[in-house]
Amino acid sequence: MNRRTFARKTIQAASLVGLTSSLPGFPFEKPSIRLGGPLFDKYDQPDEWIAALKKQGYRAAYCPLKTDAPADQIKAYEEAAKKANILIAEVGAWSNPLSTDSATAQTALKKCVDSLALAEAIGANCCVNISGSRNPAQWAGPHKDNLTEATFEQIVAITRKIIQEVKPTRTYFALELMPWSYPDSVDSYLRLIKAINQKQFGVHLDPMNIIDSPRVFFNNGALIKECFKKLGPHIRSCHGKDIILKEDVYTPQLVECRPGLGNMDYTVYLTELSKLKEIPLMMEHLATSEAYQEAAKYIRSVGAKEGIDV
Numbered sequence: 001m002n003r004r005t006f007a008r009k010t011i012q013a014a015s016l017v018g019l020t021s022s023l024p025g026f027p028f029e030k031p032s033i034r035l036g037g038p039l040f041d042k043y044d045q046p047d048e049w050i051a052a053l054k055k056q057g058y059r060a061a062y063c064p065l066k067t068d069a070p071a072d073q074i075k076a077y078e079e080a081a082k083k084a085n086i087l088i089a090e091v092g093a094w095s096n097p098l099s100t101d102s103a104t105a106q107t108a109l110k111k112c113v114d115s116l117a118l119a120e121a122i123g124a125n126c127c128v129n130i131s132g133s134r135n136p137a138q139w140a141g142p143h144k145d146n147l148t149e150a151t152f153e154q155i156v157a158i159t160r161k162i163i164q165e166v167k168p169t170r171t172y173f174a175l176e177l178m179p180w181s182y183p184d185s186v187d188s189y190l191r192l193i194k195a196i197n198q199k200q201f202g203v204h205l206d207p208m209n210i211i212d213s214p215r216v217f218f219n220n221g222a223l224i225k226e227c228f229k230k231l232g233p234h235i236r237s238c239h240g241k242d243i244i245l246k247e248d249v250y251t252p253q254l255v256e257c258r259p260g261l262g263n264m265d266y267t268v269y270l271t272e273l274s275k276l277k278e279i280p281l282m283m284e285h286l287a288t289s290e291a292y293q294e295a296a297k298y299i300r301s302v303g304a305k306e307g308i309d310v
Helices: 003-021 046-056 071-083 102-122 149-166 186-196 214-218 220-234 266-273 289-305
Strands: 060-062 087-092 126-129 172-176 201-205 235-240 242-245 254-257 281-283
Touching (some): 046 071, 087 102, 201 220, 281 289
Parallel strands (some): 201 235
């Protein structure tokens, strides 16, 4: 190659680099997901809370405060989270607004309102609850009236009331998918979104909760893809669990387990979730810190194989 040809190719290469670097998304960012879970370390101050999160390698967190926290404390934790690049994923409002006991239902409604107000104040992605249950003995249990049209309309009215009471502008109220209460499917969630018709009503995604048959169990990747395809723009936070189908009984029994010990398609789950921006994956329902560490290790290993930073 003579000097003139070398110079021409150098100029062409430099021009190509300049053009490429001006394209949107260049340099390409590695897909990432914010993982979080409950903390077992004790903390009394924001810096101690942050240290406990960093110790586990979490970049997302459950809300660390209760609804009666003073405003200055809420502000201090919000600022600490921002400074440490921690996303506060959700405030749990776990209660039963559909209770057949009126006093219980009213207490639950107040808890939802207060929890949504806390989510708004601290800058959480969402406030989440289940819709509730008509079961008088189990607040989140199955009941023959849970999936009726009358209950659907009651859920719509209650959810509107909660959102309109708080009038959030930066957070969302969301209902977790459940196998025996609305929303019990992707399409019933879409129907609720349309019926509730509130801008600040969002989706909380836990696909494990609607793996409800052997057919879905063995093909849960398709269910997960459907969830993200239809609900993706509305998703505010996700839960990470796993599931086993017992093989020593003839009546199908689906049992929750630690991520990595079941059949949940985490390759599909993480791939789809990584396409969304700043939507966390929160582990739950494990008994010990060691169990959460094992779960996180598994989830991160799946992410690593797919080029996703978890």
